[in-house]
Amino acid sequence: MSLREVAHSIRTMEIRGAGEIARAGANALKDFAQGYKGKDIDRFKNQLEGGKKLLLSTRPTAISLWNALQTVTKGAKDSKDIEELRDLIVANADGFVSRSKDAVKMIGKVGSQRIKGGDRILTHCNSKAALSVIGHAFRDGKKIEVTVTESRPWRQGLQTAKELARDGIPTTLIIDSAVRWVMKDIDLVYVGADTVASNGAVINKIGTSQIALIAHEARVPFIVCAETFKFSPKTVHGELVQIEERDPSEIVKEGEIPKSVRIRNPVFDATPADYIDSIVTEVGVISPYAAYDIIVKELGQEMDLEI
Secondary structure, three states, X not given: OOHHHHHHHHHOOOOOOHHHHHHHHHHHHHHHHHHOOOOOHHHHHHHHHHHHHHHHOOOOOOHHHHXXXXXXXXXXXXXXXXXXXXXXXXXXXXXXXXXXXXXXXXXXHHHHHHOOOOOEEEEOOOOHHHHHHHHHHHHOOOOOEEEEEXXXXXXXXXXXXXXXXXXXXXXXXXXXXXXXXXXXXXXXEXXXXXXXXXXXXXXXXXXHHHHHHHHHHOOOOEEEEOOHHHEOHHHHOOOOOOOOEOOHHXXXXXXXXXXXXXXXXXOEEEEOHHHOOEEEEOOEEEOHHHHHHHHHHHHOOOOOOOO
8 A cells, every 4th residue: 555545544444453553654654665766865755754744643642653653764864865765764664563563472471471260351442462461361271251342433342352252262242331330250451552651641442541440449450561662752751642533423423413412532541550550561561650661761762752
């Protein structure tokens, strides 16, 4: 796909999930660089920046995409000729995609250590990292059961249920509003993340914060699974995470309710660090309050924050 086609697919949710979005963005810049036929290095750099801005505009909440594109273009300003810049973009993109895939596998291995045979797990939306943990535990021979929320309005939970059932894991699907009703039967909650802020707050699929509050009330450990590229350097510098709102048509059809009724469709919410037991990353299990340390150590603060 062209860069614009990738951007459209991300915006329309054909490509979704923080990791998938990040890898799609990285590969889109790589493909653009490989296909560039011009001779002007400055024009090449300007078009790369334009493509970067276009991709970033598609999902403003997903820091994974921002980190991916920052990684892919790191060092681009210093490139002296087109071939050098093209090779840099390709190497950076391939490196990011490889590391991000390896991160999901490592999270599965690390996070599954918390799971015991007989545990009943609840998950929300469709997190590849959380599914990696659950799948790893099941393949290790642990007899587990998983409850999956429907995850309105896009119902990503149905995809999660299909993947779990395909792997032979006993699975139950519930509507989002049934979480408090089932929490008494749950031992652990595993969810993914779109963004982890420097104060340990986690931005994830709408409804996550309510699940965390219910788990806190029931004294059920609430565990977040997040690759380090989902941690936000922007929040270190005081920038607030922008919560994306999408079109009301995702919730109601034309004519279902009076036009005078205002409809809001936030995609994400913020879960405070106080309600998070731990965050599983590819570099280990951390307290949510250690998020700042991860940002400094793994991502650094030298990144260009203008975009």
